[in-house]
Every structure is written in structure tokens, then in C-alpha cells.
Amino acid sequence: MALSFSDIQAAKNRITPFINRTPVMSSTLLNSWLGHEIYFKCENFQKVGAFKARGALNTLAWLKEQGIHPKRIIANSSGNHAQAVAYAGQQFKIPVTIYMPEYSSAVKIQATKNYGATVVLSKDRNVTDALVKEAAKEEGVYWVPPFNHEQVICGQGTAVLEALEEVQGINAVFTPCGGGGLTSGNFIATKGFNNTIKSMGVEPLNANDAAESLRKNSIQKLPNIPNTLADGAMTMAVGDLTFEYLKQLDAFFEVEEEIIVYWTQWLTHLLKIRLEPTCAMTMGGVVQWLQTQEKPQKVLVVITGGNMDQNTSSKIWAKDCLSEVPKL
Template sequence: MSSIQFADILAAQQRISPYIKKTPILSSSMLNQWLGHDIFFKAECMQTTGAFKLRGATNFLLKALENNHRPNKIVASSSGNHAQAVAYIGNKLGIPTCIYASESISPIKASATRAYGATLKLYSNRLLADEAVREAAQADHCAWIKPFNDADVVAGQGTVIAESLSELDNIDGIFAPCGGGGLLSGSLIAARSLSPHTQVIGTEPLAANDAADSLRQGKIVNLPTAPETLADGAATPAVGEVTFPYLQALDDFYEVNEEAIKYWTQWLHHILKVHVEPTCAMSMAAVTSWLAKQTSRKRVLVILSGGNISAQSMQMIWQDDYLSDLPSL
């Protein structure tokens, strides 16, 4: 396991504070009544650029500048939210940015990436995009900001939980989605220091379950093909060497089918009145499965990791009406 410490998260929190929003914590009294537990939602969907990814990208770049390593160019590969984050902070700091992505990138995320001033290069699949960014990063004075497989990025993502647990106490479980594992890794490090009794639990689409397969096999496993899932933020081909040991230390991990992802995306939109991505809504399927096994009232924190959804995804989510089926355990 890499040597990321809680002190690194605290340093990141101070470093990035001028560039990020302190996002609100939401709840629904109706949902709490239905489930019989207290559910809190950290609304990173309301973060600048619409996702938690801004925290890690900003920490990486600002720490490099602190160490007098100002790049002439920034490169990254991403399915969307990391792309926007890198484009945004690069623009803020006046550094040219180029993003490499697959052609399947969400149109809304592609448009936002370009709007933040980045050049966007598209490839037929994610593997080709990753190869292209790896080659581009060889140029002199070029910074490659990886979406999850980097200690400074993980420390930045851990500020979500450091921030949350400064407002909430006695949290029994923290739930977050797993793409490459950066958010979950940072969450685990922060939670173990601030609230050791709190369980940290990951969720992943069943249709893109490389992390779950990796945990079962005890080694990093790649998806054989590009997955088809509404949870596009969790469609990463594989977790990283930096994040995998932290994923192995999680308290539990759930795989969620597409119908449950649609169900909870509809319900969170309805009860919270905020725009949330399917990637983070799927955590609620894990929450209800976990709560069904508990024998006393629990306090749960769910990270709403992003809120950038394409019109096409929205149409797929709302093809069927799930709101007539009330949430329950």
C-alpha cells in the first residue's frame, strides 16, 4: 500500500480551498421515514465542474507548483468528469490542457471540457486514448494528471470525507462509487483517521465489475471490452496499483444492476431535487442492502459524486416509471 497519510489529505484541504466549493450535505425526512435510518448525502454534484474530481486534479497541480514544477502543458485521459476538472483548473492557472478520451464520452461532458478551454482528442476506445495520453506525457515539461492512480489525486479526493465528517458525527457507514478507486481510497484514509468505527463501502455497476472481480481474485483484473452501463463514471477499464490495496481494505463492496441504477437515479432526483449521475445514485442500492442486515438505526453518508448527465442517458433513465414503487428495505 502506498504511503498516503491523513496529513496529506489535511494539506490538500488547505491547498485547494480557494478553488473548490464546500458542498452541502442534504437529507430527506421522507426517505429516512421509509427506510427507518438516517441517510445523509454529500452533494459533490454541486461542486464546481459538477463532480468531486476537481479536488484531486487541483491538489495534484497546486502541489506541483509549490514544488516549482510549473508545466508548459497538462494532459489527461478521462470519460468526462476528470476531463472537466483538469480543463477547469488548467484554465484557471493559465496552462494549456489537452484531454484524450473515447468517442463514447458523454456529449455534455465533452462540451463542458471544451468550454473550459481544453483541446479534446477522441479515439475509438478508452484503451487507445490511454495509450495516446501516455505517449503525449513523454514531452518535456508536461504534467500528466491521472484520474485516480496517483497519491496526490487520492489525497485530494479524500477531502470529501474530511469535509463531511467535520459536520457529521456518529456515521456508521460511508458509501461511494468505484471507477478507478480514487474516491474510495481517499475516503477510507480519511474515515480511518476521523471515525475508525465507520464502515467504508464501495459500489460498482454489475455490467462494469472489474473492481469486484479484482477483489475476488486478489489481483487487478481488466474489463475485457468497453462496458455498457448508465454509470459511465464507473466504467473505468481497471483500478490502479495505487488504489487497489485500499479497495482491498474496504469493509464491503456491492455490485448493482442497471434496473436498480435507474430506480435510484429517479428517486434521488425526486426526493433531493438535485441533478445526480447514475454513477452515484447506484450507491443507494448498496445502502438498502447493507441496512437490511442491520439490527439498529444507522447513520449513513452517501457521496453524490457527480451531476453531469447527457440527454440520452436521461431518456434511458426515465423510459420506465419507478416512482410508483416506494423505497424500502
Template sequence: MAAVKFDDVRHALARLQPYLLPTPIFESRMLNDWLGHRILFKAECLQRTGAFKARGALNTLAWLQENGQLPERVVANSSGNHAQAVALAANLFGIQATIYTAQNVSAVKAAATEYYGAELIRCATRMEADRLVAEAAQQPGCYWIPPFDHPQVVAGQGTAMLEAASQIEQLDAVFAPCGGGGLLSGTLIAAREVFPACEVIGAEPAMANDAAMSLAAGSIQRLAASPATLADGAATLAVSELTFSYLQQLDDFYQVDEAQIAYWTQWLTHLLKLQVEPTSAMSMAAVASWCMQQDEQKTVLLMLSGGNIDQAKHQLIWAEDYLQQPPIL
């Protein structure tokens, strides 16, 4: 598969202008004082569909249209946010969409996907969804938009970082969550160009550590089943050859346990007054650990990848009150 270049991200940002507005940068003075560093948040939770995934899906269809290859129908496999993104993109481009997902898909993400007009097919497992979408993609007039294993999806996700470069003057490190690695890959491609000295760092759930295992082994490792992590957006079974090639270029990578994911979901929701998905908040645990290793004040950007949480997930996140313990190092 072709490598993704910075020019691909730049062209993607231009393509997205008619469809998306820039998302804002947030920060918490209280958090900055506690940590001793300036922590900035790119609020992709305020993006259309409530997640960064809209960037990759819309860029892919806009690219296909630009090249005279817009299909009659698209299919996708997703744990939720990509499903909404593909459904929205198909709706805007006037084509049909079918999404394959696991039975445990978030209720709010499933509802939004169907609201945009897509057919949602719930499968017994994520593995079955992956198999069925590959079969459906063989049908005439059908195009598969995978959640991360596509150059135009990665380029689209990278526009969040490129957009942030026009909002931030200086940056020492950028953190992003890792599911399939699309956002992290796109972030790395853009950051290397716009902030060459900036460290690019990833985080994933310790319960869903296929990327960490892959990086340690030097080859892609695959989980046997979907893990029951709070960070459902990072519960992919494996990264792809495309994204793995970029993950291998990262400056660091953290694994985060479930208590830390819940802890930071509660605190970022409270401090930023935003609805933050556990997958988004997860990276904050990596930020806190990284900050402990720094000898001077740094400016850090964290990608808040999404903000779609259903009632069942809210109950799990707030099963224990972590706001009684301030986030101090």
C-alpha cells in the first residue's frame, strides 16, 4: 500500500473545507498548575459525528469523487465512531452505506449511524464483522472504507494535527490514542513537518495492547478476541501494515490500565467541561507519566479523539469517584 506523505494530509485538509469546521483548542489552568506544564487539547469530540473519524471518511469519498471514482455504495467495519463517519459521508455524497459491527457497539454510536441513513449489521464478534465486510466489498459498485487501513483515511485523520499547527505557536510533544493507528499515523506525518522537534507519542489500553506487543516483537501481533476495555475506540484486534510502519517511528508508547482510563475520563470531563470518551482521556495518563520525566516546562498537545458515550459506559466510568483525588504528580 502506498505511503502517506505530508502533501496527502495538506490536500486532505483542502478537500475537507466544504464539510468540516476547525475544532478548537482547550486548556485547563488548574491542570497546568498541577502538572507544571502547559497541556493543550484538540477537541475532536466537538467534530461532526463527535469524533475525528469524520475527517478520514469524508476525505476518502471526496478523493474518490475528485478522481471520478465515486462508488454506488460503501461498506465499512467499525466499533462505532468510524461507522458514524462513513454513514455521514455517504449521506453527504448521496450514496448507500452498510456498516458491519460487533453486537456490543455503543448504543449512541449505533443510533447515530442509522440516523444518517446507513444499514447497520450487528455481528456476533468483531472478527465476524471484519470477515463479512471483506466479502461485501467484492460486490460490483461497492467500495470498502476501512477504519484505518487506507492512505486517504490516514491522510484525513492527519488533518487534525495540521489544523492544530495553525492554532499553536510552539509544541514539544503531541499525544494520541492508538486503536488501529490511523489517527496516530496521521498525527506523526503532519507533526514531523510542522513541528520537526516535537515528540509524537501514543497510548493504548493495557487490556488491548496489540500495538505495544507488535512494537516489541517488530511484527504485527493480533488479539484473539475483542477486549472488554472502557476505551472501546481502541479495542481493535490488530493494527495494519500501513499504520504499523508509522507506529514504528514514534518517540514513545504507553500502555494504560483501566483505573487510569476511568480516572482521566472523569477529570478531563470535569476540568474541560467537555464530554470526553475514555479512548480520548486514556492518553492523558501517558501525558502525566511523560511530564514526570521532564526537567523543564513543556507544551503538550493531546488529541481528544471523541465524545460519544452511552448510558452503560457512563455507569462503568463513574462506578468509582476519582474526583476525590486531584491529578497531581
């Protein structure tokens, strides 16, 4: 049965005691340059520095509500979901083991350990996924997937619901898409709140499994680990649950690496916040859409996280992009 707006509302009620009410920000200068109003839901100020805390906390709170008490929680992730599940396990006093590929951000690996989780590293995402599937067979173990889980989707959708309740008159909501959990939650929350608001997804051109899946109307898996600075969107394939929601989106956009670098620099400069390339990427999709619009639009963008290590930061700032002012 498809998830509904009431499921997002229930998730919001569950997680409110555990999360930060993150701010919505905008830049007067950016708005004047583009001729549209852009609002940013800043989940970089969320627990663990990313929206992923919402899905993890909602899943564990839902388990407790259902009378399910796992002896151990496990998850597979290359970054923010790992920290989120570790943090959620800490809040609910359940031991956590996280399976991560070796190429995950060093900052995110260390942060996951700091939240008390046991971290198991493997050579790549395929091995990581195989290990977590095997561990999930153990008695008393509950697997919290990074995106392909109903309660994870509902938790992620609460970020969009909060923002829509705060800012009136939004015309379109944009989210970055990795496995599709946030983008699915975005769709359910947005259409449930007001069916006339457009729901959009954006992913890196270098990791465009979702876009390929939508074009071919079947889930496509990337043949190799994608080479993209948007590490939060390096998922090899979307899930069977999330794909059903992605197919209902109003539009889906692909963004090149140089555009990801450009918007990471500019949003950092304009908003004066630390943010990840994955969410800055979303502005590439926003610009593509705004170029087709004849009237001024009010757009909501989810800033998904602020956990970026020095290696990625060095690549982002290797070339100065701030001499070229944003325009349509």
C-alpha cells in the first residue's frame, strides 16, 4: 500500500522530541540575480549534520511503537546514514553496527564511531551491501536501509513538510537524489500538503542511475563506483520502493560536476554555511527548471547536510568560481 501524507505527519510527531527544527534561509542577492525566490531548508544544522537523522530516528521510534525491540541495529552507508543510525541507536540505547566502503568520507567514518557504533569497512559498496544482507539474517538483528524502507522515507519527508508549513506559496520543491529516500519523502509530503506544488529530483550526471531508470522504466544499476563529488548521491541503484515514487515526480534533472563545484562555492558564499556538494548540486536542477518558466517562482531546496572532509573541500576550492555571478 502506498505511503500517504498522514504517514509523514505521524513521522513528524514521532521524531520531534529528538531532532532540531532547522532554519529556512534565503539570499536576497541570489534572488535578485535569478529573478525568483529560492528558500533553503538547512538540514546541515540537523542532528549529525544531515537530514538522515530524521529517517533513522523515525524508524527506531516506529519499531518501539510497534513493540519490536531489536538486540542490534545494522545499516549500510557511505556516510550520513551511517552517522544517523549510530545516533538513533544511541538515543534508543540499542547497539549498532555499520557497514561502510573504505572510500567513505574519513570525517563520516570517525563521526559514526564517535556515536558509539561498530564500523566494518570493506573495499567497495557491493561488498558492503553483501555483508549487511548476511548480517540481517541473524536473530534479533534489524536492518535500517539508507533509503528503501517505508519509515526511512517518511522520516526524510518531514524536512519538506516543516519547510512548507513555514514558507507560504512555494511552487516547487527540489531535493538531491541518491537512493531516492528523501526524494520519495519529498513527493509524498509535497503532494499531500498541496497537490499543485511541483516535486523534483536532481542527481549527478556521473551517477545518473535514477535518470537512466526513469528513461528505461526499470531499475538500472551503475556498472562501476561513480566518479562524483556528490558523495551522498553515489548509490549504485535506487530501491524498488523509492522507484515507484520517483516515477511520479514532475521532473528529474542531471547535473555536471563543474556545476556541482560552482554551486557549492556560491551557496557557501551567499548563505555563509558549510554544506555538502550533494545538496549544492540541486541548484543545477533548479536553474534548468527556472530557465523554462515565464513567471517568477518560489522554490524550496533541501540543504541535506554539511559533513564534508578536507579531501573533498580541496577539490571544491581548487578553482575559483566566484568571479562568475549566478544567472539564468
